[in-house]
Amino acid sequence: MASKAQPAAPPVRRKTTGRQRNSMHDGFxxxxxxxxxxxxxxxxxxxxxxxxxVDVQPRHNGGSWYGYTLGxxxxxxxxxxxxxxxxxxxxTPGGWSLKAWTSAHVYLGLSLIVIGTLHTGFQLxxxxxxxxxxxxxxxxxxxxxxxxxxxxxxxxxxxxRADSDGAVTERMMIEQLRSLDRQLHDAAQPLDxxxxxxxxxxxxxxxxxxxxxxxxxxxxxxxxxxxxxxxxRRLRAYQPRMGDDPLDKVDGLLQRKESTLARLRKHLQIKxxxxxxxxxxxxxxxxxxxxxSAHIFSVFFYx
Amino acid sequence: MMxxxxxxxxxxxxxxxxxxxxxxxxxxxxxxxxxxxxHLPDLAVxxxxxxxxxxxxxxxxxxxxxxxxxxxxxxxxxxKIDIARGAELRFGGHIIAVGAEGDxxxxxxxxxxxxxxxxxxxxxxxxxxxxxxxxxxxxxxWGFALLxxxxxxxxxxxxxxxxxxxxxxEKVSRPAGFHADGLWSSGKMSQAHKTLKDDxxxxxxxxxxxxxxxxxxxxxxxxxxxxxxxxxxxxxxxDPTGFAAFTRFVATSFNKPAGRCVECHTEHEGAGAMQxxxxxFCAECHDGMDTRLTNTKLDNAADFGNAHxxxxxxxxxxxLVGDDSKAPRKRISLDKRPxxxxxxxxPHDLHLAKTGGVAQMGRRLxxxxxxxxxxxxxxxxxxxxxxxxxxxxxxxxxxxxxHSLAFDKIGGTYRTLRHGEPEQVKADLRAFYRSTxxxxxxxxxxxxRQRPGVVNSRRTAxxxxxxxxxxxxxxxxxxxxxxxxxxxxxxxxxxxxxxxxGALDFRIAPVAQTSxxxxxxxxxxxxxxKEECTSCHLAETSxxxxxxxxxxxxxxxxxxxxxTGESLIKVKKPVESTCAMCHDYHADKGAPWLLRxxxxxxxxxxxxxxxxxxxxxxxxxxx
Numbered sequence: 001m002a003s004k005a006q007p008a009a010p011p012v013r014r015k016t017t018g019r020q021r022n023s024m025h026d027g028f029x030x031x032x033x034x035x036x037x038x039x040x041x042x043x044x045x046x047x048x049x050x051x052x053x054v055d056v057q058p059r060h061n062g063g064s065w066y067g068y069t070l071g072x073x074x075x076x077x078x079x080x081x082x083x084x085x086x087x088x089x090x091x092t093p094g095g096w097s098l099k100a101w102t103s104a105h106v107y108l109g110l111s112l113i114v115i116g117t118l119h120t121g122f123q124l125x126x127x128x129x130x131x132x133x134x135x136x137x138x139x140x141x142x143x144x145x146x147x148x149x150x151x152x153x154x155x156x157x158x159x160x161r162a163d164s165d166g167a168v169t170e171r172m173m174i175e176q177l178r179s180l181d182r183q184l185h186d187a188a189q190p191l192d193x194x195x196x197x198x199x200x201x202x203x204x205x206x207x208x209x210x211x212x213x214x215x216x217x218x219x220x221x222x223x224x225x226x227x228x229x230x231x232x233r234r235l236r237a238y239q240p241r242m243g244d245d246p247l248d249k250v251d252g253l254l255q256r257k258e259s260t261l262a263r264l265r266k267h268l269q270i271k272x273x274x275x276x277x278x279x280x281x282x283x284x285x286x287x288x289x290x291x292x293s294a295h296i297f298s299v300f301f302y303x
Numbered sequence: 304m305m306x307x308x309x310x311x312x313x314x315x316x317x318x319x320x321x322x323x324x325x326x327x328x329x330x331x332x333x334x335x336x337x338x339x340x341x342h343l344p345d346l347a348v349x350x351x352x353x354x355x356x357x358x359x360x361x362x363x364x365x366x367x368x369x370x371x372x373x374x375x376x377x378x379x380x381x382x383k384i385d386i387a388r389g390a391e392l393r394f395g396g397h398i399i400a401v402g403a404e405g406d407x408x409x410x411x412x413x414x415x416x417x418x419x420x421x422x423x424x425x426x427x428x429x430x431x432x433x434x435x436x437x438x439x440x441x442x443x444x445w446g447f448a449l450l451x452x453x454x455x456x457x458x459x460x461x462x463x464x465x466x467x468x469x470x471x472x473e474k475v476s477r478p479a480g481f482h483a484d485g486l487w488s489s490g491k492m493s494q495a496h497k498t499l500k501d502d503x504x505x506x507x508x509x510x511x512x513x514x515x516x517x518x519x520x521x522x523x524x525x526x527x528x529x530x531x532x533x534x535x536x537x538x539x540x541x542d543p544t545g546f547a548a549f550t551r552f553v554a555t556s557f558n559k560p561a562g563r564c565v566e567c568h569t570e571h572e573g574a575g576a577m578q579x580x581x582x583x584f585c586a587e588c589h590d591g592m593d594t595r596l597t598n599t600k601l602d603n604a605a606d607f608g609n610a611h612x613x614x615x616x617x618x619x620x621x622x623l624v625g626d627d628s629k630a631p632r633k634r635i636s637l638d639k640r641p642x643x644x645x646x647x648x649x650p651h652d653l654h655l656a657k658t659g660g661v662a663q664m665g666r667r668l669x670x671x672x673x674x675x676x677x678x679x680x681x682x683x684x685x686x687x688x689x690x691x692x693x694x695x696x697x698x699x700x701x702x703x704x705x706h707s708l709a710f711d712k713i714g715g716t717y718r719t720l721r722h723g724e725p726e727q728v729k730a731d732l733r734a735f736y737r738s739t740x741x742x743x744x745x746x747x748x749x750x751x752r753q754r755p756g757v758v759n760s761r762r763t764a765x766x767x768x769x770x771x772x773x774x775x776x777x778x779x780x781x782x783x784x785x786x787x788x789x790x791x792x793x794x795x796x797x798x799x800x801x802x803x804x805g806a807l808d809f810r811i812a813p814v815a816q817t818s819x820x821x822x823x824x825x826x827x828x829x830x831x832x833k834e835e836c837t838s839c840h841l842a843e844t845s846x847x848x849x850x851x852x853x854x855x856x857x858x859x860x861x862x863x864x865x866x867t868g869e870s871l872i873k874v875k876k877p878v879e880s881t882c883a884m885c886h887d888y889h890a891d892k893g894a895p896w897l898l899r900x901x902x903x904x905x906x907x908x909x910x911x912x913x914x915x916x917x918x919x920x921x922x923x924x925x926x
Contacts, residue, residue: 128455182419203421283446285444294452303559
């Protein structure tokens with residue numbers, strides 16, 4: 001199906017004059033002026049209207065000729081949609097546009113909500129058939145979440161990385177931390193053992209530590225850097241101010257480390273959100289393929 | 304005495320730089336402070352962590368705070384080292400190798416831990432992803448898929464194979480409770496089959512073979528009578544055309560033959576009663592059936608309102624004779640105005656007339672029988688127990704209210720002729736004439752009222768003697784009278800004349816009271832009890848008992864419009880009537896499925912075949 005949609009893409013670049021180039025980025029959602037959205041909408045509306053026009057007795061179900069038709073379309077669609085996983089790994093030259101394929105994947109996947117649900121005839125129960133439908137819905141909903149994240153998060157990602165000196169790369173984030181850690185280590189040398197232990201704890205903590213929920217929620221209760229900063233400030237509050245206090249320097253460094261960590265963690269959170277839906281989408285797709293096979297097999301077995 | 308301290312540092316390219324300092328004296332301190340002999344820039348080390356003292360060939364190392372250190376992997380606060388043998392000390396992230404070089408003690412200091420965790424090598428591709436935080440995609444994909452295949456595919460197939468031997472056995476079923484193939488059930492079973500919910504294999508017998516009729520017939524041999532031979536049914540249905548032909552082709556290619564029970568009786572459509580047969584299923588064959596099934600005796604029918612043949616009651620084609628065990632009946636269309644000689648003479652018009660002798664007699668007897676101003680149908684006709692039809696009219700109960708068979712009165716008691724037993728009637732009449740003398744003339748043997756003269760008294764005596772003598776012979780005359788025109792039997796019955804003139808073997812022709820004329824469809828009076836009898840049965844104008852008082856289809860259509868038939872006759876209160884209101888595919892003599900289901904809902908007894916016309920065929924014939 002998708003191959004039909006792959007004629008040589010019309011130029012997305014506008015005419016170039018001089019050295020300046022105009023480029024219009026055309027995301028997979030608005031690919032070819034929403035071509036696949038239109039196709040999927042027509043498909044869904046066709047199914048919806050025919051559902052009400054076709055008189056199936058005693059009531060709509062997956063076992064009528066109409067139900068079998070919807071089921072066949074749905075199953076073929078599911079198999080084709082799964083193929084995106086293979087397609088995206090195959091780097092093909094020429095007009096085979098992965099973007100078109102992805103666009104079709106998204107919109108035809110959404111139309112499966114209509115096709116699959118009408119196929120059930122709204123007869124749901126505790127059985128393999130409804131299991132397949134539920135898994136399909138889970139896959140689609142996780143896909144919707146993924147699209148939502150893809151549409152909204154990349155902006156946050158770049159905003160978070162933006163700096164007065166330009167964007168900070170992932171490598172630079174680690175290097176900043178390393179540098180701060182080295183400086184902290186040096187600056188903390190004059191401290192007494194108790195204070196030194198606080199700084200040491202901050203140094204020894206893995207900045208990438210934390211479980212999945214901490215990462216996706218960006219909430220790190222046991223952050224040693226924050227703890228060290230707070231504790232050292234508390235200690236210093238009762239000490240007379242003398243010039244050239246090593247704690248001043250340590251405090252400044254800890255503060256910088258904390259803000260670096262905050263940016264890193266925000267970065268990790270956004271990246272986790274960009275990835276997490278796939279951890280549902282992909283395994284559930286395979287569970288769905290298994291349930292779909294069992295569903296079809298069972299229908300023919302108890303024909 | 305001297306300590307040689309060697310600080311080993313790593314260059315970026317991995318090679319080592321060694322800085323050596325020498326500390327004279329017998330003792331030396333290890334700590335983070337730069338003033339110590341061994342300076343360890345390590346936050347895990349105290350400013351002054353330990354003191355090292357040399358006494359001869361031994362080193363005594365003592366912690367200066369309560370902070371311990373490691374020697375050869377053990378954590379201690381003080382220790383003694385044989386310089387010649389050496390040892391390895393550890394303070395925080397540093398190790399110090401103790402050795403001897405000539406007279407001097409060497410302390411080789413090496414940093415073994417990175418300054419901070421972040422300084423360690425990191426796999427950037429991994430740390431910025433969710434790797435390690437969630438179960439891998441590949442792993443869980445295979446895991447879930449395998450789980451689903453085992454639970455929803457392998458297990459049910461295993462269950463099926465372990466109960467395969469129970470197929471086609473009515474009394475045997477799988478043990479109740481959960482079976483894995485229940486996971487395949489696409490919906491609840493209907494009311495009638497709900498006990499089969501755990502026994503998938505009662506119907507799904509063979510793998511990859513659609514449900515066949517023999518599975519249904521395991522239990523339904525008795526109640527699912529065949530409608531017609533399947534070959535005739537398929538012929539009557541004809542070959543599908545257009546889209547139907549396509550779906551039939553697909554169904555056949557997927558091993559789903561046409562004409563199976565389950566085509567109409569779909570299951571797994573949710574709990575509840577089965578729906579009555581839809582009109583279009585009937586019309587599929589019966590609409591224009593004669594063009595396909597050319598030798599059929601049935602007329603075409605598609606809708607009660609506009610495409611249904613006239614009723615064809617099963618009418619007696621001749622009066623019964625002798626001991627006819629079976630009434631000779633034939634279905635004749637009401638359009639042909641069939642008549643039926645049931646062996647009785649009964650003018651309905653006379654009996655229902657508002658004026659005249661019958662009405663007058665009724666009024667006279669109304670104190671006794673509650674007749675009212677004139678007779679009504681219900682005075683003689685009594686509904687059966689379920690108010691479906693009527694029980695046969697009973698002469699003793701109904702006719703005898705007026706039509707007395709009394710012939711003698713002894714004291715205050717009337718003697719009556721025995722109804723239904725002609726021989727007994729003859730015997731009783733003979734006995735009457737034998738045992739009773741003729742009326743004795745009042746002038747016989749007495750002086751009273753006697754005409755003068757002997758002659759007259761002798762004549763009287765002679766007359767009486769002759770009367771007495773011929774008294775018995777009078778019985779024959781009486782018998783002849785009662786069976787002949789004007790006699791009690793002849794008034795109502797067809798009398799079979801004697802075999803020869805002068806003989807007295809009069810017989811009464813058998814009487815048939817038909818309790819059900821329309822045997823192929825269902826009708827109940829109960830549903831029509833708001834109607835007057837005479838609005839359908841034209842009894843008031845019927846002069847003869849041979850009139851068949853059945854209403855025709857036109858009459859029914861004044862209310863019953865069929866499924867689509869309202870266009871034919873506009874009626875005030877249309878009653879939409881599909882085929883299923885009167886007919887069933889698996890018809891028996893009882894009420895059709897549609898009405899039985901209605902009765903069930905109203906908690907009324909369902910009219911089964913046995914209840915419909917109590918007593919069966921025998922009761923329909925009363926002599």
